[in-house]
Amino acid sequence: MNITPFVVTTMARRGLLTPGAPHRVGRQFTSLHRWGFGLAGELRQAAVRSPDRVAVVDETRSVTYAELLDRSSRLAVALPVGAGDRVGVLCRNSAAMLETLIAVTSLGADPVLINTGLSAAQLAVVGKDQELSLIVHDDEFAAIVGDLPGAIPASALAAMISAVPPQELAPPARTGRTIVLTSGTTGLPKGAQRPTPGGFGPLCSIIDRIPLRAGVRVLIAAPLFHTWGYAGMQIALALRATIVLRRKFEPAAALAAMREHRVSALIAVPVMLQSLLELGPQADRPALRIAAVSGSALPGGLATRFMDRFGDVLYNLYGSTEASWASIAAPADLRAAPDTAGRPPRGTVIAVLDADGAPVPTGETGQLFVGNEMLFEGYTNGSGKELRDGLLATGDLGHVDAAGRVYIDGRADDMIVSGGENVFPGEVEGLLADLPQVREVAVVGVPDDEYGQRLAAYVVLREAAVLDADAIRDHVRSNRARFCVPRDIVFLAALPRNATGKVLKRELRH
Structure with missing residues (x-):
C-alpha cells in the first residue's frame, strides 16, 4: 500500500480516517492487506469496520455488510468453479448480483460482466469466446441463455446459500480479474480485462474530484455490468456506503427511491438525467449532493x-x-x-x-x-x-x-471527409441538441457519390414540438461552415440505444 500525503489528506477529507474501535480498524487494514483492493477485500474491510450498516437495498430486501459477507462466502463454496475459471454474470442491478460478483472474486475466478441487451446469438459467441465455465443469470434471461452449459438461475442462489454452513474463506492463490465486455455499438463485444487496484490511490483520485464521503447513501442507477456502474459499486464498498439498487431505471421510481432511502448521491449515465428532467419541475426533488455520470x-x-x-x-x-x-x-x-x-x-x-x-x-x-x-x-x-x-x-x-x-x-472513426473537408458529427450533434424543440439527436456520416461522404441527422423532437428539416439546416448553416450542414434529416420517435444508453449509430446507417 503506497500511502502518500495526497492519499492521507483525501481519505481524511472524505471521512475514511475517522476514529473507530481499535480492533475494528486493525482488522479493516488487515483485510485489505490479505485480500487486496478488489471486491472481496473491500467488502471484508467494510464488514469488519461497519458490520451492522446496510450495505445494499433493492426492491426485495436489504442486507447489512456482515450479512453480505456471510452470504457471498457461502455462495462461493456452493458455486462449482475455482480459481482461474470464468463466470458469466447476466443480471440486472440487485443484491443477488452483488453477492454473485463477490463470491466469484473471492474464489479467484474471473467474473465476466454480460450486457443484458445481448441477443441469444451474441451471448452464445460470448460464452465461447470467453470460455465461460458457468453463467449466473436472472430468470428473465433463461430463453436467451438457452442450453449454454453450467447455467444457474438467480432464483436458485438463495437455496444454494442456505445449504452451506457459515464460512470463513482464505484468500485465493490468484487474484480474480473482472472482465468487462465492450459496449458492442459497432459489432460483437470484446472482453476487456480490468486490473485490481494496488492501493488507495485510484479511489482517492476519484473521490478527490467527486466528493463522495464514507457512509454515503448512493443510488447506482447505471447498470452494474457497465464500467461506470461497476466502478460505482467498487467505490461504494470502499466507502462503506449504503447502495440502493433498482433492476431497471424508471425516472419516477428512481426519484421515489432516492427520497425513501435518503439518497444523497446518484451514479448514472447521461440519458438517465434527461429522463429525470422530463418528469417536469413539479416532481419533488431529492436532496442530492452529487450526481455523477459517465458512459457517453x-x-x-x-x-x-x-x-x-x-x-x-x-x-x-x-x-x-x-x-x-x-x-x-x-x-x-x-x-x-x-x-x-x-x-x-x-x-x-x-x-x-x-x-x-x-x-x-x-x-x-x-x-x-x-x-x-x-x-x-x-x-x-x-x-x-x-x-x-x-x-x-x-x-x-x-x-x-x-x-x-x-x-x-x-x-476518430466517426470523423468524415466531405469534399476534402474534415467534419466532426459530434460538433453538429451538440449544435442541434441545443435547439429547444429537440429531445435527442444523432449525426452520422453516410456515403456520397459526389463528395465522398456527407452528414445525416436523426432527430427526435420533444412532445408537441414543431421543427422541419429546412429549419434544422438553416440553424446549422447559420452557425457552422456549409460542409457541416446535414443533407439528410430523418425524424424518429426514438434513437436506438443499447442497455447502457449509448446510441447504436450502426443501426442508423442502415
Whole structure:
C-alpha cells in the first residue's frame, strides 16, 4: 500500500480516517492487506469496520455488510468453479448480483460482466469466446441463455446459500480479474480485462474530484455490468456506503427511491438525467449532493438544464472500459463550459497528439491518449490498443483549452471527409441538441457519390414540438461552415440505444 500525503489528506477529507474501535480498524487494514483492493477485500474491510450498516437495498430486501459477507462466502463454496475459471454474470442491478460478483472474486475466478441487451446469438459467441465455465443469470434471461452449459438461475442462489454452513474463506492463490465486455455499438463485444487496484490511490483520485464521503447513501442507477456502474459499486464498498439498487431505471421510481432511502448521491449515465428532467419541475426533488455520470457525452445544454433544476451537483467523468478514467468535470467546469469533459484527476495524464505522435498546440484537435494506474490489461483475445510512451489511445479526437479543460470532438472513426473537408458529427450533434424543440439527436456520416461522404441527422423532437428539416439546416448553416450542414434529416420517435444508453449509430446507417 503506497500511502502518500495526497492519499492521507483525501481519505481524511472524505471521512475514511475517522476514529473507530481499535480492533475494528486493525482488522479493516488487515483485510485489505490479505485480500487486496478488489471486491472481496473491500467488502471484508467494510464488514469488519461497519458490520451492522446496510450495505445494499433493492426492491426485495436489504442486507447489512456482515450479512453480505456471510452470504457471498457461502455462495462461493456452493458455486462449482475455482480459481482461474470464468463466470458469466447476466443480471440486472440487485443484491443477488452483488453477492454473485463477490463470491466469484473471492474464489479467484474471473467474473465476466454480460450486457443484458445481448441477443441469444451474441451471448452464445460470448460464452465461447470467453470460455465461460458457468453463467449466473436472472430468470428473465433463461430463453436467451438457452442450453449454454453450467447455467444457474438467480432464483436458485438463495437455496444454494442456505445449504452451506457459515464460512470463513482464505484468500485465493490468484487474484480474480473482472472482465468487462465492450459496449458492442459497432459489432460483437470484446472482453476487456480490468486490473485490481494496488492501493488507495485510484479511489482517492476519484473521490478527490467527486466528493463522495464514507457512509454515503448512493443510488447506482447505471447498470452494474457497465464500467461506470461497476466502478460505482467498487467505490461504494470502499466507502462503506449504503447502495440502493433498482433492476431497471424508471425516472419516477428512481426519484421515489432516492427520497425513501435518503439518497444523497446518484451514479448514472447521461440519458438517465434527461429522463429525470422530463418528469417536469413539479416532481419533488431529492436532496442530492452529487450526481455523477459517465458512459457517453453530455448532449448540448443537458448539464446546464440539470443543474438549474437540481443544483450544482453534477460531475461528468470521461473515460472508457480500457482507460478507466481520463478526466472529470466538476460543477464549476460545467457552468463555465457545459460541453467540457473536465480536467485529468490526480495521477492521470492526457496528451493530444497528431498522427505522428507529436503534441498538437493548445486548442487544436488531435488524438487523445491517457495514462493512469488503472489502464486495462488487454482484451481476452490477446489484442490490445495503441500505446505511445505508456499512454493508451482512447479512440477519441479532442482538444484542451488554455484553462486545461478537455473537450471531446468525436470518435476518430466517426470523423468524415466531405469534399476534402474534415467534419466532426459530434460538433453538429451538440449544435442541434441545443435547439429547444429537440429531445435527442444523432449525426452520422453516410456515403456520397459526389463528395465522398456527407452528414445525416436523426432527430427526435420533444412532445408537441414543431421543427422541419429546412429549419434544422438553416440553424446549422447559420452557425457552422456549409460542409457541416446535414443533407439528410430523418425524424424518429426514438434513437436506438443499447442497455447502457449509448446510441447504436450502426443501426442508423442502415
